[in-house]
Amino acid sequence: MAPLLQIKDLHTEFRTGAGVVCAVDGISYTVERGETVAIVGESGSGKSVGALSILRLIPHPPGRITRGEILFAGRDLMQLSDAQMREVRGADIGMIFQEPMTSLNPVLTIGRQITETLEQHRRSDPASAHKRAIELLGLVGIADPARRLKQYPHQFSGGMRQRVMIAIAIACDPKLIIADEPTTALDVTIQAQILELMNGLTRATPSGSTSCMRGASSRAARQRRSTTTRAILTRWHCCGRCLGSIARARRASTR
Numbered sequence: 001m002a003p004l005l006q007i008k009d010l011h012t013e014f015r016t017g018a019g020v021v022c023a024v025d026g027i028s029y030t031v032e033r034g035e036t037v038a039i040v041g042e043s044g045s046g047k048s049v050g051a052l053s054i055l056r057l058i059p060h061p062p063g064r065i066t067r068g069e070i071l072f073a074g075r076d077l078m079q080l081s082d083a084q085m086r087e088v089r090g091a092d093i094g095m096i097f098q099e100p101m102t103s104l105n106p107v108l109t110i111g112r113q114i115t116e117t118l119e120q121h122r123r124s125d126p127a128s129a130h131k132r133a134i135e136l137l138g139l140v141g142i143a144d145p146a147r148r149l150k151q152y153p154h155q156f157s158g159g160m161r162q163r164v165m166i167a168i169a170i171a172c173d174p175k176l177i178i179a180d181e182p183t184t185a186l187d188v189t190i191q192a193q194i195l196e197l198m199n200g201l202t203r204a205t206p207s208g209s210t211s212c213m214r215g216a217s218s219r220a221a222r223q224r225r226s227t228t229t230r231a232i233l234t235r236w237h238c239c240g241r242c243l244g245s246i247a248r249a250r251r252a253s254t255r
């Protein structure tokens, strides 16, 4: 069977007034089913742009994927139409963005933001979408989910907003979850809780995989300690410090 995700020699560039920025400069890796892969690199090394490239969410212009292949379950995502790609996003690949504050819509209730995804990708009717939304909020550890669904993002703490983002990302049982620094904005205790939650979700869905993008410290990569965690270094800023982190992440992952 083809790997769940195969990235081959991916290049993404931005054409700016000051010249061409090679944001992603030839990265290759694979993610197998049930596997967790951590992408590690310094700030500005292309982790976010690499993640957005997979989902074809790079703004064009100024950005463009100039070379490489992105195969999802053997399917070449670069060849899909915009409509097909919209189906892949959300239904097949869930994404947890770096900024939980800005990724949620401030004028829609938490419930509506979850049911919207279900109605769009699952064609659920409002009643079953509502039922599933309650289930999802419970799954990500939010107490009193039926009441919480009626509230707005500003009524949630940072950690709870990130849990909601995870609920939305997993709403349609995606085969792959891409998490871009899902815990950077949170304090250390909440970071550990969110990582534990994500570990649990990967275990709960045997076909599910998590591809997790992290900052230079790779602390989260080390914390995951899952036997299936692999760390991959974005290669542009390969420094001794990063490589040390990778080695530690590898050791932690095999403990």
Ligand SMILES: Nc1ncnc2c1ncn2[C@@H]1O[C@H](COP(=O)(O)OP(=O)(O)O)[C@@H](O)[C@H]1O
Pocket: 014, 016, 021, 022, 023, 024, 041, 042, 043, 044, 045, 046, 047, 048, 049, 050, 062, 063
């Ligand atoms: N819209 C854009 N226009 C120009 N350059 C960009 C744009 N978005 C990202 N970049 C550049 O791409 C590089 C990689 O950015 P990014 O993927 O956000 O890094 P990371 O997530 O690893 O911190 C950086 O040098 C950044 O400045």
Ligand SMILES: [Mg+2]
Pocket: 047, 048, 049, 098, 180, 181
């Ligand atoms: Mg980033």
